[in-house]
Amino acid sequence: MTKVLIIGEHKQGELKANAGELVAAAKLLGDEVRAAVLGPGADQAAQAFGAYGVDLVRVLDTDVAYSSDGFAAALAPVIAECDVDYVVLMQSFFGRDLGARLAARLGTPFINDVTALSVEDGQVVAVKPLYAGKVTGKLAFTGAGPKVITLRPKNFTPAAADQAATVEVKPLELPADVKCKVTHIEPKAAGMIDVKEADIIVSGGRGVGGPEGFEPLKDFAQAIGAALGASRAAVDAGWIAHSHQVGQTGKVVNPQLYIACGISGAIQHLAGMQTSKVIVAINNNPDAPIFKLADYGLVDDLFQVVPELKKLMVEALAG
Amino acid sequence: MRIVVIVKEVADTEAVISLKDGLPDLSQTAMVNNPYDEYAVEEALQQAGKLGDCTVTAVMVGREKSKENLRKILAMGVNDAVLIDDEALAGADPLQIAQVLKVAIEPLEPAFILAGRQGVDYDWGLAPLALAELMGWGHVGLIAKLEINDGQFKAETEGDDGLLTFEGSLPAVFTADKSLNEPRYPSLKGIMQAKKKPLETKSLADLGLDGAAVGGAAAGVKLLSCNYPPSKEAGRLIEGETAAEKAAALVKALREEAKVI
Numbered sequence: 001m002t003k004v005l006i007i008g009e010h011k012q013g014e015l016k017a018n019a020g021e022l023v024a025a026a027k028l029l030g031d032e033v034r035a036a037v038l039g040p041g042a043d044q045a046a047q048a049f050g051a052y053g054v055d056l057v058r059v060l061d062t063d064v065a066y067s068s069d070g071f072a073a074a075l076a077p078v079i080a081e082c083d084v085d086y087v088v089l090m091q092s093f094f095g096r097d098l099g100a101r102l103a104a105r106l107g108t109p110f111i112n113d114v115t116a117l118s119v120e121d122g123q124v125v126a127v128k129p130l131y132a133g134k135v136t137g138k139l140a141f142t143g144a145g146p147k148v149i150t151l152r153p154k155n156f157t158p159a160a161a162d163q164a165a166t167v168e169v170k171p172l173e174l175p176a177d178v179k180c181k182v183t184h185i186e187p188k189a190a191g192m193i194d195v196k197e198a199d200i201i202v203s204g205g206r207g208v209g210g211p212e213g214f215e216p217l218k219d220f221a222q223a224i225g226a227a228l229g230a231s232r233a234a235v236d237a238g239w240i241a242h243s244h245q246v247g248q249t250g251k252v253v254n255p256q257l258y259i260a261c262g263i264s265g266a267i268q269h270l271a272g273m274q275t276s277k278v279i280v281a282i283n284n285n286p287d288a289p290i291f292k293l294a295d296y297g298l299v300d301d302l303f304q305v306v307p308e309l310k311k312l313m314v315e316a317l318a319g
Numbered sequence: 320m321r322i323v324v325i326v327k328e329v330a331d332t333e334a335v336i337s338l339k340d341g342l343p344d345l346s347q348t349a350m351v352n353n354p355y356d357e358y359a360v361e362e363a364l365q366q367a368g369k370l371g372d373c374t375v376t377a378v379m380v381g382r383e384k385s386k387e388n389l390r391k392i393l394a395m396g397v398n399d400a401v402l403i404d405d406e407a408l409a410g411a412d413p414l415q416i417a418q419v420l421k422v423a424i425e426p427l428e429p430a431f432i433l434a435g436r437q438g439v440d441y442d443w444g445l446a447p448l449a450l451a452e453l454m455g456w457g458h459v460g461l462i463a464k465l466e467i468n469d470g471q472f473k474a475e476t477e478g479d480d481g482l483l484t485f486e487g488s489l490p491a492v493f494t495a496d497k498s499l500n501e502p503r504y505p506s507l508k509g510i511m512q513a514k515k516k517p518l519e520t521k522s523l524a525d526l527g528l529d530g531a532a533v534g535g536a537a538a539g540v541k542l543l544s545c546n547y548p549p550s551k552e553a554g555r556l557i558e559g560e561t562a563a564e565k566a567a568a569l570v571k572a573l574r575e576e577a578k579v580i
Contacts, residue, residue: 011480066483068448069457093478096444097460104449109412109539113442130441130545134336135343137441138543147539180457180487187481200580235497242498243477248332248439249354249497257579268332274551278577280569295554295577296569304562312570316580 002030013041020158203229207262265290355435410535
């Protein structure tokens with residue numbers, strides 16, 4: 001029997017919806033799926049796993065919001081005792097950080113940012129974009145013992161939360177000598193959507209001309225509930241914060257709709273957004289490389305188009 | 320006091336990645352210092368300036384020809400460098416790299432270690448964090464701000480649900496995100512001085528390590544094959560006399576053809 005332990009994510013006791021993706025991936029890997037939840041409110045979050053049919057959840061309910069070394073130390077003994085074959089986390093800040101620490105502690109291999117999983121000739125094959133998606137790699141584990149995997153968000157169809165299993169909770173223990181921990185969380189400003197979580201991204205590049213050029217894009221994004229993205233050129237010029245950067249040295253995104261405004265389409269930018277379902281490019285240069293990738297190209301002045309687009313899309317989305 | 324900064328080479332971010340027999344072939348590709356590592360180097364230099372009486376040592380796992388890029392790190396102001404060069408390390412996984420780094424770095428007794436958040440090649444971001452675990456140290460990944468005070472640190476990171484402040488005691492490992500600082504360009508003087516700065520090359524044998532154990536042959540993760548993602552075909556241009564007409568045609572297409580709004 002192949003045993004899989006998924007590490008759920010929660011916000012103050014509310015289990016995040018990506019638990020469905022973790023369960024779905026776990027079912028591709030094995031037959032026994034168990035979960036763990038850690039941090040303040042973990043007891044409450046654990047109960048929500050019942051809806052996914054996960055009936056045993058290891059819980060570390062602690063005042064410590066996060067400690068990579070502490071949480072890894074709490075999880076490692078259980079993984080060893082229970083002969084867990086795969087540990088699955090999300091490729092979030094939390095999952096990437098804890099997964100790495102956990103793999104090192106267990107001395108086991110780790111494949112992160114996985115977009116697909118399959119079993120070929122009895123061997124698990126993980127698909128992972130390399131070079132920010134310029135190429136796609138197929139990777140496999142070798143050797144015995146547990147393995148750690150993180151999933152790129154929105155690549156696994158979430159398992160349905162339609163069951164009614166009773167959840168048994170077993171506590172984990174945080175070691176006394178935690179080396180490093182979170183002491184404060186400053187919540188994100190309201191109304192700001194992260195590019196990694198957004199269904200629609202409005203993104204600006206060199207063509208916006210300066211920091212003030214981002215104002216109409218910000219307006220547009222807010223009006224339609226989109227996130228604001230940017231190219232490296234715009235970030236390097238200091239027009240907008242790095243947290244907005246899409247591309248090889250920024251964030252890799254996967255929205256339903258990507259609207260590139262004044263972005264020429266350097267390869268390192270395309271690598272970060274080419275898996276968007278629909279790409280719109282607005283640029284006054286008809287030869288911009290972005291048009292080769294765009295589903296819909298619009299050759300015009302972005303400052304003329306964007307206000308019109310804002311008006312019409314607000315109407316369309318309201319209707 | 321010493322600060323160690325871990326650096327590596329990657330393919331130029333503007334380069335197309337060539338494939339040979341289904342695996343990346345970088346033999347003709349221009350190599351650059353990993354962009355994120357430059358933020359780590361800059362932070363090490365700034366922290367050294369604040370702390371005073373501090374040596375900054377760069378450690379790179381690379382090949383003989385990587386020395387050129389390692390000299391560029393020295394030209395930024397780093398004091399000395401160690402290049403770990405061993406052909407057995409080809410194909411080593413990040414956990415193995417962390418084991419090698421541990422043996423190379425431990426004798427240097429750093430107060431803390433800085434590295435880039437990830438190499439923009441396989442995008443693992445694992446080796447520095449694994450190194451912290453192997454050292455028995457704390458770590459903070461993807462830092463946007465770092466304060467060192469009297470053996471204690473405070474670091475800020477953009478987490479999943481907000482800005483996180485981490486606190487702990489040194490020694491520790493930090494990985495740099497792009498928002499941390501603005502890396503300096505090497506000055507002409509720095510470039511000249513870099514030529515004379517100590518750069519020591521070490522093989523696995525020099526470190527007392529066995530290539531059969533920490534090398535690619537024993538890697539826990541293997542890259543089986545690579546391919547290019549299906550190329551997206553160019554779509555169509557939206558026609559119209561005015562910006563307003565084009566916007567209207569686009570919204571219609573997004574709604575009726577693409578069905579995304």
